[in-house]
Amino acid sequence: MAGPPPAVIIDGVVKRFGASTALQDVSAAIAPGAITGLVGPDGAGKTTLLRLIAGLLEPDAGSITVLGSDSVTGVARFQRDIGYMPQRSGLYEDLTVGENLRLCADLHELDDETRGERLAALLGFTRLSPFVNRLAGQLSGGMKQKLALATALLARPRLLLLDEPSAGVDPASRRELWRIVREMAGEGVAVIWSTTYLDEAERCDRFLLLQNGRLLASGAPESFTGGLSDRTFLLDLPDSGRHRAQRRAARHPAVADATIQGGSLRLVLRQGAAAPPPQALGAAALRPVRPRFEDAFVSLLQGDATAPDEEPAPGTVVPADGATIVAQDLTCDFGRFRAVDHVSFSVAPGEIFGLLGPNGAGKSTTFRMLCGLLEPTEGSARVAGVDLGRARAAARERIGYMSQRFSLYANLSVRDNLDFFSGVYGLSGSRRARRIAWATESFELGAVIDAEAGGLPLGFKQRLALACALLHEPRVLFLDEPTSGVDPLMRRAFWQRIGSLADQGVTILVTSHFMDEAEYCDRLGIVYAGKLIATGRPDELKRRFGGPGRAEPTLEDAFVALIDAHDDRAGARPS
Amino acid sequence: MWCRIRSLIVKEFLMLWKDRKSRFVLLVPPIIQLVLFANAATFEVRDVALGVWQEDRAGPATELVRRFTGSGTFRIAAAYDNPRAAEDDIAAQRVKAVLHVGQGFSADIAAGRPARLQLLLDGRRSNSALIIQNYAAAIIERFNLEHIPPGARGAGLEIQTRAWFNANFESRWFILPGLAVLLTMVATLLITALSVARERELGTFDQLLVTPLRPMEILVGKTAPALCVGFVEANVIAAIAVGAYGVPFVGDILLFDAGIVLFVLSAIGIGLVISSIAKTQQQAILGVFLLLSPFTVLSGFTTPIANMPQWCQALTYVNPIRYMIALSRGVFLQDLTWSLAWPMLWPMMVIAAVTLGYATWLFARKLQ
Amino acid sequence: MTGARLPGRRFRGLLRKEFVQIVRDPSSIAIALVMPIVLLLLIGYGISLDARDVRFGLVDENPSVESASLYHSFASTRYFRPTRFVDARQAEAALMRGDIAGFAVLRGDFARKVADPLQPAEIGIFVNGVDANNARVVIGYALGTIENWASAYRRHRGQKGAPAVTLEQRYWFNPEIRSANFIVPGLIAMVMTMIGALLTALVVAREWERGTMEAMMVSPASMPEIIISKLCAYFVLGLGGLAVSVGLGIFVFGVPFRGSFPVLLLMSSVFLVVSLAMGLVISTVARSQFVAAQLAFLITFMPALILSGMMFDIASMPGWLQAVTTVFAARYFVSGLQTLFLAGTVWPILLPDLLALVGFAVLFLGVAIARTRRSLE
Numbered sequence A: 001m002a003g004p005p006p007a008v009i010i011d012g013v014v015k016r017f018g019a020s021t022a023l024q025d026v027s028a029a030i031a032p033g034a035i036t037g038l039v040g041p042d043g044a045g046k047t048t049l050l051r052l053i054a055g056l057l058e059p060d061a062g063s064i065t066v067l068g069s070d071s072v073t074g075v076a077r078f079q080r081d082i083g084y085m086p087q088r089s090g091l092y093e094d095l096t097v098g099e100n101l102r103l104c105a106d107l108h109e110l111d112d113e114t115r116g117e118r119l120a121a122l123l124g125f126t127r128l129s130p131f132v133n134r135l136a137g138q139l140s141g142g143m144k145q146k147l148a149l150a151t152a153l154l155a156r157p158r159l160l161l162l163d164e165p166s167a168g169v170d171p172a173s174r175r176e177l178w179r180i181v182r183e184m185a186g187e188g189v190a191v192i193w194s195t196t197y198l199d200e201a202e203r204c205d206r207f208l209l210l211q212n213g214r215l216l217a218s219g220a221p222e223s224f225t226g227g228l229s230d231r232t233f234l235l236d237l238p239d240s241g242r243h244r245a246q247r248r249a250a251r252h253p254a255v256a257d258a259t260i261q262g263g264s265l266r267l268v269l270r271q272g273a274a275a276p277p278p279q280a281l282g283a284a285a286l287r288p289v290r291p292r293f294e295d296a297f298v299s300l301l302q303g304d305a306t307a308p309d310e311e312p313a314p315g316t317v318v319p320a321d322g323a324t325i326v327a328q329d330l331t332c333d334f335g336r337f338r339a340v341d342h343v344s345f346s347v348a349p350g351e352i353f354g355l356l357g358p359n360g361a362g363k364s365t366t367f368r369m370l371c372g373l374l375e376p377t378e379g380s381a382r383v384a385g386v387d388l389g390r391a392r393a394a395a396r397e398r399i400g401y402m403s404q405r406f407s408l409y410a411n412l413s414v415r416d417n418l419d420f421f422s423g424v425y426g427l428s429g430s431r432r433a434r435r436i437a438w439a440t441e442s443f444e445l446g447a448v449i450d451a452e453a454g455g456l457p458l459g460f461k462q463r464l465a466l467a468c469a470l471l472h473e474p475r476v477l478f479l480d481e482p483t484s485g486v487d488p489l490m491r492r493a494f495w496q497r498i499g500s501l502a503d504q505g506v507t508i509l510v511t512s513h514f515m516d517e518a519e520y521c522d523r524l525g526i527v528y529a530g531k532l533i534a535t536g537r538p539d540e541l542k543r544r545f546g547g548p549g550r551a552e553p554t555l556e557d558a559f560v561a562l563i564d565a566h567d568d569r570a571g572a573r574p575s
Numbered sequence B: 001m002w003c004r005i006r007s008l009i010v011k012e013f014l015m016l017w018k019d020r021k022s023r024f025v026l027l028v029p030p031i032i033q034l035v036l037f038a039n040a041a042t043f044e045v046r047d048v049a050l051g052v053w054q055e056d057r058a059g060p061a062t063e064l065v066r067r068f069t070g071s072g073t074f075r076i077a078a079a080y081d082n083p084r085a086a087e088d089d090i091a092a093q094r095v096k097a098v099l100h101v102g103q104g105f106s107a108d109i110a111a112g113r114p115a116r117l118q119l120l121l122d123g124r125r126s127n128s129a130l131i132i133q134n135y136a137a138a139i140i141e142r143f144n145l146e147h148i149p150p151g152a153r154g155a156g157l158e159i160q161t162r163a164w165f166n167a168n169f170e171s172r173w174f175i176l177p178g179l180a181v182l183l184t185m186v187a188t189l190l191i192t193a194l195s196v197a198r199e200r201e202l203g204t205f206d207q208l209l210v211t212p213l214r215p216m217e218i219l220v221g222k223t224a225p226a227l228c229v230g231f232v233e234a235n236v237i238a239a240i241a242v243g244a245y246g247v248p249f250v251g252d253i254l255l256f257d258a259g260i261v262l263f264v265l266s267a268i269g270i271g272l273v274i275s276s277i278a279k280t281q282q283q284a285i286l287g288v289f290l291l292l293s294p295f296t297v298l299s300g301f302t303t304p305i306a307n308m309p310q311w312c313q314a315l316t317y318v319n320p321i322r323y324m325i326a327l328s329r330g331v332f333l334q335d336l337t338w339s340l341a342w343p344m345l346w347p348m349m350v351i352a353a354v355t356l357g358y359a360t361w362l363f364a365r366k367l368q
Numbered sequence C: 001m002t003g004a005r006l007p008g009r010r011f012r013g014l015l016r017k018e019f020v021q022i023v024r025d026p027s028s029i030a031i032a033l034v035m036p037i038v039l040l041l042l043i044g045y046g047i048s049l050d051a052r053d054v055r056f057g058l059v060d061e062n063p064s065v066e067s068a069s070l071y072h073s074f075a076s077t078r079y080f081r082p083t084r085f086v087d088a089r090q091a092e093a094a095l096m097r098g099d100i101a102g103f104a105v106l107r108g109d110f111a112r113k114v115a116d117p118l119q120p121a122e123i124g125i126f127v128n129g130v131d132a133n134n135a136r137v138v139i140g141y142a143l144g145t146i147e148n149w150a151s152a153y154r155r156h157r158g159q160k161g162a163p164a165v166t167l168e169q170r171y172w173f174n175p176e177i178r179s180a181n182f183i184v185p186g187l188i189a190m191v192m193t194m195i196g197a198l199l200t201a202l203v204v205a206r207e208w209e210r211g212t213m214e215a216m217m218v219s220p221a222s223m224p225e226i227i228i229s230k231l232c233a234y235f236v237l238g239l240g241g242l243a244v245s246v247g248l249g250i251f252v253f254g255v256p257f258r259g260s261f262p263v264l265l266l267m268s269s270v271f272l273v274v275s276l277a278m279g280l281v282i283s284t285v286a287r288s289q290f291v292a293a294q295l296a297f298l299i300t301f302m303p304a305l306i307l308s309g310m311m312f313d314i315a316s317m318p319g320w321l322q323a324v325t326t327v328f329a330a331r332y333f334v335s336g337l338q339t340l341f342l343a344g345t346v347w348p349i350l351l352p353d354l355l356a357l358v359g360f361a362v363l364f365l366g367v368a369i370a371r372t373r374r375s376l377e
Helices: A046-053 A075-081 A097-107 A112-125 A141-153 A171-186 A221-226 A242-251 A293-302 A363-370 A392-396 A414-424 A429-442 A458-470 A488-503 A538-545 A555-570 B002-018 B020-040 B059-070 B083-091 B105-110 B126-147 B171-202 B204-209 B215-243 B253-277 B281-297 B310-316 B320-334 B338-367 C009-024 C026-046 C065-076 C088-097 C110-115 C132-156 C180-210 C212-218 C223-252 C261-285 C289-306 C319-325 C329-343 C347-371
Strands: A008-017 A020-030 A035-039 A061-066 A082-085 A159-163 A190-195 A206-211 A214-219 A232-236 A255-261 A264-269 A286-288 A325-334 A337-347 A352-356 A378-383 A399-402 A476-480 A507-512 A523-528 A531-536 B048-054 B074-080 B097-101 B115-122 B157-164 C054-060 C080-085 C102-106 C121-128 C165-172
Touching: A008 A046, A020 A046, A020 A061, A020 A214, A035 A046, A035 A171, A046 A061, A046 A159, A046 A190, A075 A082, A082 A141, A082 C212, A097 A112, A097 A141, A097 C009, A112 A141, A141 A159, A141 A171, A159 A171, A171 A190, A171 A555, A206 A221, A206 A293, A214 A221, A214 A293, A221 A293, A242 A255, A242 A264, A242 A488, A255 A293, A255 A488, A264 A293, A293 A488, A325 A363, A337 A363, A337 A378, A337 A523, A352 A363, A352 A488, A363 A378, A363 A476, A363 A507, A399 A458, A414 A429, A414 A458, A414 B002, A429 A458, A458 A488, A476 A488, A488 A507, A523 A538, A523 A555, A531 A538, A531 A555, A538 A555, B002 B020, B002 B171, B002 B215, B020 B171, B020 B215, B020 C289, B020 C319, B048 B059, B048 B083, B059 B074, B059 B097, B059 B105, B059 B126, B074 B083, B083 B097, B083 B115, B083 C347, B097 B126, B105 B115, B115 B126, B126 C132, B126 C165, B157 C132, B171 B204, B171 B215, B171 B253, B171 B281, B171 B320, B171 C132, B215 B253, B215 B320, B215 B338, B253 B281, B253 B320, B253 B338, B281 C026, B310 C026, B320 B338, C009 C026, C009 C223, C026 C180, C026 C223, C054 C065, C054 C088, C054 C132, C065 C080, C065 C110, C065 C132, C080 C088, C080 C132, C088 C102, C088 C121, C102 C132, C110 C121, C121 C132, C180 C212, C180 C223, C180 C261, C180 C289, C180 C329, C223 C261, C223 C347, C261 C289, C261 C329, C261 C347, C289 C329, C329 C347
Parallel strands: A035 A190, A035 A206, A082 A159, A159 A190, A337 A531, A352 A507, A352 A523, A399 A476, A476 A507, B048 B074, B048 B097, B115 C165, B157 C121, C054 C080, C054 C102
Antiparallel strands: A008 A020, A008 A061, A206 A214, A232 A264, A232 A286, A255 A264, A325 A337, A325 A378, A523 A531, B097 B115, C102 C121
8 A cells, every 4th residue: 555654563563461461463554644443352452552652661572663763772763753641641630731731841842932832722622721720630531531632742743642542431522532633633643542442443544453462353444344234234122022032133043143232133144144034033124234343343253153152041030029229319419519419210120221421420429329338418219129228238138239340359269259248148058059059150150260350351250240249149230330341242241141130030220331331221311410311211312312314323422412402401511 | 147247257367368468568577577676676785885094004993994894894995095085986986985094093092082983975875875874883883892991981882773574684575575566556457457448449348338248247357357367466476575585474374365355456446447537558558657656656665655745645545555565564574463454454445445336336337 | 762951841841740749739748847747746755765753662661860861862853753661562562563663672770770881771772674774774863863862961971981983974965864865866867768768659659550650751751850850859848858857856855966057968968869769769669659658668667767776776786787787878867967966077977977878879869760761561
């Protein structure tokens, strides 16, 4: 391909940390004037690759050429020409916005004229001008990321390295970040944008897909998904038994992937397989849809793997009586700050309810009040028929809880963890032995039973955490961002289990800032600025708020529209 | 309920044992401190470098100087013939003291007149200076007894001194029984303060709080391992003090252990209060050290509480280390009886009850 | 690595950043200025080897004018607060209870024998030896008090002075023999060690934890620039802490200062560089605040307390331990401070101490700069 020379050439790079290999023989070229998505789940090696490019690490084998110089020996030559935004933004939180920018200008020894001009331009560009004198630590997540981006852009870099800039950021800010970066790419800057969100890969000009330190695929996203264009379908699901339908579809020999997407089922067929008759899947018709990056990723991962496991053994049978969650005017104040403002909703038995919102919107606070970790300032919560205000301990016996970070005891073995959680939930004797055996078997933990939980691969950790939360056969399961950052296969396996739990009558409450996760829910509550601004089925929300005229509105469209509308009403939006 | 608590206790022990950091904190610093304190923390003065400025070379003067060198405490490091050189040597810390025998010393003795002897001491290290002066006085006392006929001594006094329980003034004998208490305090405080903070940092504390465990049960679960570790550590250090460093143990081991249990309970209470306030391990560890330095200073570990100004002494009453160090030294060296130990036991009970109660209340408030 | 063009805009920017952070972060000011005050006051008052108002028993089996006058001598010194007993067993019980630190026994024939030039009067002094050092001090005071009483008594009775050898002692540099005079200067050294090492170790560890170090490393700033800007900022803060400590020592504890202030400033500056650089070295080893705090405590605070000569005389330690003390910088600073405060500018002591400190400063700075490479490995 003729054109300008690549900004970065990665040639057979290997990087090891002790015994583990973070990157295995990765080769790629990064083009200038384009956004290259560095895509992969947590632990894939994205950060390591970025640090190698920035010259912060040295490759064990292979070499990297950055802007014409070697990344190890030529750091001094390209140091002034790269902008780098580390994962934790790298801002000084006790300096103001202006001070952070000025420090960065000093570091690059900009003269007064350029400095004034660049600062003004970037503040306008990022819409941060009103906040120049605010401490960086007091900015919202989205604004922090924009500031970090601004500092990285200050010295007009030729190469921009962004490590998960959009993690946990609200969709509106995410769009703004994209706008800024897109503009920079237009000026000829080479941008590497690392992300765990697969939908972001589609917005990139090119992508590198990493998994377990290996480069699985690279190129333009369209060419990656192109092969699936006649193999991707959507079919409508019945209101009840969605999960059973999903499992049935996933077992069909022609189907490579079946995921629930709101009220529909998304199907990816195996290569060369004929489309199954819709009736076989319990639907009226198959609608072909545009393939997504995730579809291609999953079919690549699955390759010729066998269909996912059969129907999980019914471990829990819960009577479907009034087991439910009722939140009534839940309000929580932290000092003078109202984190949650009169939130009310209820969840039916066997329903999967999702609280969706950006970080800091109040969803975690709501969640913590519902599982009894936080006392509401006002309002009440009933869980599994028990008022949390009165009989907290009784309610806790019926709750299963799995937090975002899979809060297990990392230096205890899998068996120790299971023993501990079964013990503190009061299981004893034969029931304890039976439940531990059940967990070991149905979560496939037998092989690692004596391994330390902290050293397990992410997927095992997640299964163990879920197993621990289910040992005492809870009627309500609380999940806090259960699948952010895990690879799509693991996410599917996880949600399949959750689906069958719901079928058995377990009520499930999920919090997430992650649109893909939200698609699995039966019903969603959108949380923003402490308020529940909308509830409904995912499809309903997409239809109502996703914007008229859009062929295939996404949840994110709906979300952004809802937030805009809310901000307009509140008149609080700074711009 | 017992099943729940048992699971929690088993888990706490496993965590403690399997965590490299906590194993390090429990093993390495105590060993280093034990060795350092046992060898370095001494107020004794040995091998004193003495300068001699002897203007009188006659028999009695020379004999007196010989008595200094023969005592085993002093070593003649320099001899002078003028005061300037002596002063310079003291200032430069080449000698700790200078003995000046003036002209006419022997003549005075022969004539039955009072003979004067001068000792110049480096007062910078006041304590050493006092001890050296005591040694010198003892040598001269003996010299007098032998050289002056009894009838010529005037109103004579014969003073006998005895230090009970530690006749040879061994520093180790009082440092090590105190150190056992101090190190036990550090270990227990760290274990309890860090255990909750660590769980909070890892997110497992929330996981614990959503289980049916009640505040009291969590408290008991967190207390048990620290109690065991503290108890074992105190006894091991005591055994090392006796076995390796020859400190006598004349008292009742049961009394020592009873005191240790109360003491460790009060330390756990304090640790739990710290850990229920601290959000991170970092804050917890800082809190422990912030508390530990005044606690150590105000415990009578290195210097007696009676030497402190009144307001400082008042502060020591809330310090459990104060009571346990007194108890430990008493049991080790003076065979303290239970009834004499009571004034040290009950304050620790009160401190334990208050801090554990407060910690329970803090936990309960977070849970309910 | 870019050349060390230190006096540029970049360095000024880094320096400004450090100062702004110091001003905004109350904890570093607290560590540098408030901690010295608290520690000095607490330890300065709390640790004292000077026995005062020692509760002392006087067993007087047969009260007489003589014994009453001896009791009065005990009561009139600032060292003792005597209690009278008539029976030695009562005094023993009081000693066991810890009510008194010791007692002297005057037999029933005391008055008779003390008046008789031919018969020595026996006095027994018994002290609680559990605290060995204190016991020795109490015995020394008691002997001195009794001797003073005896010579006054003899003068009063018109006896001629005893023709014995009398010892006349003079304490140089510290005539009142106050332990605070040597503990407080040592304490200043300990506090400076803590401030320097703890502060930098924590501050750098924080930059690692928050990811700002990573961002800084990718910028054109060189490692020496980053390190030296940090050192400069915390050096100023440390000097503030030093001024506070020295001020407290002189004005609150009344420790005399006999040396020269420029030498004090020079020596403290060098030591401050040593302890700041030590903190930096610690932070290159330990990238979490937790481990950093542990290490700072273990390799700076403990040696400064025990092995520096602040409390315990190095010359009295076993030989191997004396050798160990030579590798800790605090030892030289303590010796220098004690000399500057109490003795004056005694170059034979100060020069070797100063040279040793300069050596440590060069060593630790070198290690810190060599170890903090522009690398995450």
